[in-house]
Amino acid sequence: MPATPPLPPLKRVPPGAWIALVWSASTLFTLLTRVRLPGELEPEKWPAAQLYRWDGVTITVLSTAAALYGSRLLVRRPLLALALLILASVFETTNLAAGGIPMTQYLAAMLALYFIAATRSRRTAAVALVMALGTLVVYEATRLLRGWGVSTSAELAVALVTAIAWLLGNSAYQAHEHAERVRAQTAAQAVTEERLRIAREMHDTVAHSIGIIALQAGAAARVAATRPEAAREAMRAVETTGRETLAGLRRMLVALRAADTGHGDGTEAVPTAGLDDVDRLAAETTAAGVRVEVRRLGEPRPLPPDLDLSAFRIIQESVTNVVRHSGADACRVTVDYADDVLALEVTDDGRGHSASTDTGFGLTGMRERVALLHGEFSAAPRPEGGYRVAARLPVPEGVL
Secondary structure, eight states, X not given: OXXXXXXXXXXXXXXXXXXXXXXXXXXXXXXXXXXXXXXXXXXXXXXXXXXTSHHHHHHHHHHHHHHHHHHHHTTTOHHHHHHHHHHHHHHHHTTTTOSSOOHHHHHHHHHHHHHHHHHSOHHHHHHHHHHHHHHHHHHHHHHHHTTOOOOHHHHHHHHHHHHHHHHHHHHHHHHHHHHHXXXXXXXXXXXXXXXXXXXHHHHXXXXXXXXXHHHHHHHHHHHTTTOHHHHHHHHHHHHHHHHHHHHHHHHTHHHHHHOOTTTOSSOSOOOOOOGGGHHHHHHHHHHHTOEEEEEEEEOOOOOOHHHHHHHHHHHHHHHHHIIIIIOOSEEEEEEEEOSSEEEEEEEEOSSSOOSSOTTSHXXXXXXXXXXXXXXXXXXXXXXXXXXEEEEEEEOOTTOO
């Protein structure tokens, strides 16, 4: 599987760190607007009487502490984190003698609202939006009830930007959900297509076996009276072929049930292949620039056609991915004919990403083949470097 590209540095920063940074920057900006900067005749806004006194400094410190603690809780307890950030904004506003919560003091809460809407459930996101907008309404209503001045137009702007932040987060959430659904559908489609392809390959094998059975049975019927030994030999061939075909059909039952009969009617010829073609595959790959070493253990013997074909396809896919993705100049293919299992192994010394194509369908196809044969499959980087693909396919009884 190709290496996942590292995230850009900015995307590796956790949301809480961004919120803490925004709060610090907005607080600094608020303080700077209340002092006369170079080139100004007077401050942008006159400070409240307590801003630089001990009580004002205490409010600023407590507000900042609440905001920073809330930023740490964003991932684990998002609603509590948002509540602390809103509380910090309100608390800091009381230190500014403002008619409403300023935009700069509410930026951290807006950013937290965006992250909640983008990553949490719809219910949590809705509660967060009510908290953020409700606070603005309650703050202004409280000032009106006490007869204090309010900044209605400025507060409406803050509410509008808050709603926009939530909408942007909600759009990000929906885009992520859509992408997940597309990935799931694509993976399911890949599995289905692989099953259909296996079923189509099996069709020719089964049809050939049934044809052989018919021929042998007809020959046995013709010579049953005159040449009984030949008839018995023909019937033994019928028995052997029938057992192999039935075993193959049982192993392919899942794929055959999932197949679309409109796509697997057997009108197109599928070339048969098997482990006898591994040497040809190795020669072609070596000629392409990647040396393939083939090693056979145990005594090679005839295998059921579906097992033979699947074993070859697994080796073929693994070797192909070595060429495409590993960067290795050689790989090793081992075919072990054990007593009751066929063991396959393909290893290389490349970058450790040779087991799959970019979409991951190579691994999906191999796993599906092995699963349909009731075998075991593994694909993982090797500790010493490179990649290893291994499969163990049980050999049906009677195939020795």
